[in-house]
Amino acid sequence: MNLLLFEPKEITADNIIVLNDRRSEHIIRILGCKPGDTVRAGLINGPVGTGEILAIGERLGNAEVVLRFTVEGRGPDQPTVDLIMGLVRPIMLKKILAQAASLGVGRIFLINANRVEKSFFGAGLLKDEKYRTYLIEGLEQAKETYLPQVSIHERFRPFVEDFVPTIAKNYSRMLVAHPEAGKSLKQEAGTEMSGRTLLAVGPEGGWVDFEIEKFIEQFFVPVSMGSRVLRTDTAVVALLSQLMVLRGE
């Protein structure tokens, strides 16, 4: 945990925050903080700053920490990339969500596809926003505060044919990752990119031809990583990182 994150609703009067969970355990047992110490802290979807520890105690069987948050700077810009992803196994999804949050993604659309196992949509991880834990883990790691918005789409065609056209105007570029694309992201994008990008990465096993066709019908451009066929988790990190370079970051 490189950044202590908290929710807007946790702030009481005078910017006081009372923590009584894994975060206070971490502050006391791992960081060994004492009253008067400060930690890097951030408000989810808000600014980062410092948390001054006012008091330490025990309550309800947990370590408890009272701290005062002082804002430094302003909140995060919305990341300029949104991600469509064919749904993967829960264990891989946890990892990808944390990594995507670390790298900065605005929206994440988890969708069905031919090579998605139907059972994945029943995973406990997708219920009651349980995946949120992994997004926050990624933010705590990266010292970022922008929490990606996740939505789940159980039918491929309605998502691509009906939903995508309603959001397409938000993007200056829509890309679909496909090992047979013949063009890399760099070759497609040139040296510099601006505006928002919508990136679609396939499930384990990749998109099938029909799906690629449907994306192309909606004006997505296929891009590859050379001739390399990457696993979904590798491809997400690789392409998000390449987009950072192409945006000049």
Added chain:
Amino acid sequence: MNLLLFEPKEITADNIIVLNDRRSEHIIRILGCKPGDTVRAGLINGPVGTGEILAIGERLGNAEVVLRFTVEGRGPDQPTVDLIMGLVRPIMLKKILAQAASLGVGRIFLINANRVEKSFFGAGLLKDEKYRTYLIEGLEQAKETYLPQVSIHERFRPFVEDFVPTIAKNYSRMLVAHPEAGKSLKQEAGTEMSGRTLLAVGPEGGWVDFEIEKFIEQFFVPVSMGSRVLRTDTAVVALLSQLMVLRGE
């Protein structure tokens, strides 16, 4: 397995290869191949081509496959990036090795650092080149054949102060990943890079200041991913992917 890989010593006269292990199991049970079918195949550190299945059988309790390899094209170029990495937990190392092989790395130097747990050097994974399995998994996934050469260095200072100077002439650029660098890879490298790059990525918890100083003394340039602090596994994939873009790939 997107590419069937085999070792030079497995080729007998007439380009015949006899497989009696997980590969033949895969060809028969997963791919459902029959005599006359062909699979994409590649020689480790050599060319890719096709494997025509001549016969299928059972021996020593395994499925057995006899195939004839036909070369198409030439062997791989040596990747233009070598990677120094602070040694990480075996479970993370397996993943990183597969991903690095998928993305294309020439040499991988696994080194000690302040935040490396000493016990990691005793891991079974490092004995008798057991890590090779994960490199090959990455190549099979990516359809590549260049097997990275791994070496293990248990002392930080002799590696950086004595060994690095003996290889430095091979590189046009040496970079050390450091979240506080202040400059991204893009800002450091400009739009285009050529020649070989040596990239050093810290262990879990990152490099300590002393280590960064030692790298800088040896002419490494610190680079970051903005202000983001990435896990070792994310940073390796992210930076290797960014180097691909900067090389124009």
